[in-house]
Amino acid sequence: MTVRVRLSLDTASIALGGKGVARALADAGVEIVPVGSRGLFWLEPLLEVETASGWRAFGPVAACDVAGILDATRAAAAHPLSLGRIEEHPFLKAQTRLTFAHCGAVIPASLQNYIEAGGLAGLRRTIEIGPKAVRDEVLNSGLRGRGGAGFPAGIKWNGAADAPGDVKYVVCNADEGDSGTYADRMLMEGDPFLLIEGMVIAAIATGATKGYIYIRSEYPLAVAAMRRAIVAAVEGGLLGASVLGSGHAFDLEVRVGAGSYVCGEETALLESIEGRRGQVRAKPPLPVHSGLFGKPTVINNVLTFAAAVTVLTKGADFYRDLGFGKSRGTMPIQLAGDIKYGGLFETPFGVTLGELVNAIGGGTRSGRPIRAVQVGGPLGAYFPPALFDTPFDYEAFTAKGGLIGHGGVVVFNDTVDMANQARFAMEFCAVESCGKCTPCRIGSVRGMETIDRILKEPDGTAQIALLRDLCDTMKSGSLCALGGFVPYPVLSAIDHFPEDFVAR
Amino acid sequence: MSGNQPWNEDRARATIAPYAAEPGGLLPALHALQAEFGFVPKPVILLLAQAFNLSRAEVFGVASFYHDFRLDRPTGAHVLKLCRAEACQAVGAERIADAAQARLKLGWGETGADGTWTLQPVYCLGLCASGPSGMLDGEPLGRLDEAKLAELIERVVP
Numbered sequence: 149m150t151v152r153v154r155l156s157l158d159t160a161s162i163a164l165g166g167k168g169v170a171r172a173l174a175d176a177g178v179e180i181v182p183v184g185s186r187g188l189f190w191l192e193p194l195l196e197v198e199t200a201s202g203w204r205a206f207g208p209v210a211a212c213d214v215a216g217i218l219d220a221t222r223a224a225a226a227h228p229l230s231l232g233r234i235e236e237h238p239f240l241k242a243q244t245r246l247t248f249a250h251c252g253a254v255i256p257a258s259l260q261n262y263i264e265a266g267g268l269a270g271l272r273r274t275i276e277i278g279p280k281a282v283r284d285e286v287l288n289s290g291l292r293g294r295g296g297a298g299f300p301a302g303i304k305w306n307g308a309a310d311a312p313g314d315v316k317y318v319v320c321n322a323d324e325g326d327s328g329t330y331a332d333r334m335l336m337e338g339d340p341f342l343l344i345e346g347m348v349i350a351a352i353a354t355g356a357t358k359g360y361i362y363i364r365s366e367y368p369l370a371v372a373a374m375r376r377a378i379v380a381a382v383e384g385g386l387l388g389a390s391v392l393g394s395g396h397a398f399d400l401e402v403r404v405g406a407g408s409y410v411c412g413e414e415t416a417l418l419e420s421i422e423g424r425r426g427q428v429r430a431k432p433p434l435p436v437h438s439g440l441f442g443k444p445t446v447i448n449n450v451l452t453f454a455a456a457v458t459v460l461t462k463g464a465d466f467y468r469d470l471g472f473g474k475s476r477g478t479m480p481i482q483l484a485g486d487i488k489y490g491g492l493f494e495t496p497f498g499v500t501l502g503e504l505v506n507a508i509g510g511g512t513r514s515g516r517p518i519r520a521v522q523v524g525g526p527l528g529a530y531f532p533p534a535l536f537d538t539p540f541d542y543e544a545f546t547a548k549g550g551l552i553g554h555g556g557v558v559v560f561n562d563t564v565d566m567a568n569q570a571r572f573a574m575e576f577c578a579v580e581s582c583g584k585c586t587p588c589r590i591g592s593v594r595g596m597e598t599i600d601r602i603l604k605e606p607d608g609t610a611q612i613a614l615l616r617d618l619c620d621t622m623k624s625g626s627l628c629a630l631g632g633f634v635p636y637p638v639l640s641a642i643d644h645f646p647e648d649f650v651a652r
Numbered sequence: 653m654s655g656n657q658p659w660n661e662d663r664a665r666a667t668i669a670p671y672a673a674e675p676g677g678l679l680p681a682l683h684a685l686q687a688e689f690g691f692v693p694k695p696v697i698l699l700l701a702q703a704f705n706l707s708r709a710e711v712f713g714v715a716s717f718y719h720d721f722r723l724d725r726p727t728g729a730h731v732l733k734l735c736r737a738e739a740c741q742a743v744g745a746e747r748i749a750d751a752a753q754a755r756l757k758l759g760w761g762e763t764g765a766d767g768t769w770t771l772q773p774v775y776c777l778g779l780c781a782s783g784p785s786g787m788l789d790g791e792p793l794g795r796l797d798e799a800k801l802a803e804l805i806e807r808v809v810p
Contacts, residue, residue, distance in 0.1 A: 159777070159778060159779065160779055160781070160782050162791070162792050163779050163782055163793050163795075164782060164794045164795060190781075192782070324776075325775065326776070327735075327737030327738040327739045327740070327776045327780060328738060329776075329778070329780065330780055330781070332778075365683075365720055366774060366776065366777050366778070367778060403679070403680070404679075404680070405720075406679060406683065406718030406719070406720035407718055408718050408719060409775060420679065421676050421679075422675070422676040423675075423676035423677060423678035423704070423714065424676075424678075424714060425713055425717040426717060441675060482780065483781060484739040484742075484781045484783075485738070485742035485743060485781075485783070486743050487781065490780070490782070491781055514743070522738055525738075526737065526738060556739075556780065558739045558742055558780065560742045561742070569738070569741075572738070572741070576775070580775075582717075
């Protein structure tokens with residue numbers, strides 16, 4: 149009998165030598181089942197071999213390990229890279245995987261495999277209970293937008309459903325540009341039908357007939373995986389003139405970004421899909437009233453649509469019973485940077501930052517002490533270890549001068565220069581600003597110059613006051629979150645690490 | 653990708669045609685043109701303006717807004733992208749960048765005179781737990797160090 153193996157072949161696994169492992173396996177005559185990643189990146193490339201007693205995992209595997217691993221599984225013998233059943237791994241055991249329950253286990257190219265794993269139950273229930281009841285479920289679940297703003301998804305969906313218009317759109321924001329985040333990429337590469345199912349649910353709930361997934365060009369494998377899945381979904385009747393025979397029509401298309409960070413802002417993203425410069429629109433009107441091509445549009449992040457599938461499959465009560473404060477359900481948190489066990493950790497809101505980086509993440513990969521942790525991407529605040537008791541929750545992070553954003557947690561060791569990081573935030577904002585509003589376009593450049601002066605002048609007190617004042621202007625005067633949030637990393641660096649803001 | 657084809661107006665028109673009727677087709681058309689010619693040659697601005705019923709200024713405004721579109725010249729035969737974003741900074745991306753710049757004798761965004769290499773910055777490839785990361789001719793790279801980088805460059809152009 150041919151030996152079957154599951155090999156993760158997502159971007160991360162390939163970056164760490166996955167293709168070489170695949171070649172070695174093919175040479176050994178093994179049947180490879182290509183899957184996405186489980187999200188335990190220190191173990192990639194991760195290999196699972198089918199044995200009489202179930203799947204046995206190994207990692208991190210190099211091409212030269214393949215022969216030894218196959219021998220060990222044949223003889224049921226020990227192997228230094230053996231991990232046993234991957235589901236029993238403590239890093240996975242400690243999680244509550246809902247959105248990522250099947251990522252790394254299902255074949256991303258197979259709709260059949262998705263259905264066998266329990267897929268489409270949420271959509272079937274959607275068709276059964278009808279649009280109004282679906283929107284009530286999403287509203288009652290307490291699901292908030294996972295892109296960063298945390299706006300209640302149910303209110304957004306109701307807004308689009310109630311807006312007059314014969315043409316409505318559902319748009320997925322897959323422009324995951326925040327450093328430290330990779331959950332959208334993992335999901336699109338590893339379980340693309342989950343996103344499609346979530347978008348179809350949103351379309352039926354709001355009366356939309358056309359959808360777009362806007363994926364950044366830096367994610368070529370995610371683009372390919374989604375396009376492949378859409379073709380299979382059309383063939384399988386999940387998309388098209390009558391979704392699963394329900395009479396609801398819904399078509400879906402992938403659009404690829406072109407390297408602009410600000411296009412992750414929802415109105416800039418809509419402009420970009422329309423074929424224009426990715427410039428932010430002033431709100432109102434809100435996209436639910438006048439969005440893509442001026443029509444009512446639901447725009448949500450990848451993880452929001454995916455979470456809606458869980459809400460519909462398991463019910464609003466199930467979802468709402470998980471979480472902390474006003475943040476309900478689970479959050480796929482992404483541990484990144486200088487961290488020993490870097491990976492995706494899906495857990496109900498409420499876990500503290502310290503638990504995440506120390507207990508779960510195992511501290512730094514380099515072995516050096518942690519100095520700062522940036523949460524929420526380039527526009528998120530830097531937290532010192534003194535604030536590690538902050539629970540992962542939208543409101544708790546806001547209260548500490550930060551944000552959880554898209555759930556990225558980037559660990560820096562004691563060699564980090566916080567003035568440099570603050571300057572980088574301003575520089576990044578200057579490069580990526582769409583140019584529409586002055587506080588962002590000009591303010592970011594002035595911010596860089598002011599930080600340079602702080603590091604040059606013998607007494608920087610006046611310049612620091614000026615920088616704070618500038619941050620205040622950017623925060624309240626910018627059109628969108630780019631200029632509006634860049635003060636978070638800058639001010640947190642000054643507040644928590646003032647010793648770095650001196651002349652050198 | 654067919655990549656770096658010599659300029660040919662008919663080919664450019666044929667590349668644009670399928671996108672002209674599509675809502676918001678300008679961006680996909682620009683992507684397709686760049687895939688064909690390795691950059692966005694100046695004459696296509698007029699062709700796009702005609703196809704999409706826009707002014708040349710509007711088309712140029714779109715093409716120049718996005719970092720991906722190259723308006724000056726094609727990329728080199730090999731493109732090395734290195735991540736400069738925070739998660740990679742935290743694990744030594746700057747060191748890798750310095751090593752790459754010194755070895756290829758190129759600054760960010762530059763293409764060597766012999767057209768062999770282009771070095772581009774990239775802000776996040778979603779490999780934030782496996783940094784420093786990069787991409788060489790479309791293949792993702794993780795946990796880069798100076799030795800691995802030198803070996804990769806050597807392997808492509810000995």
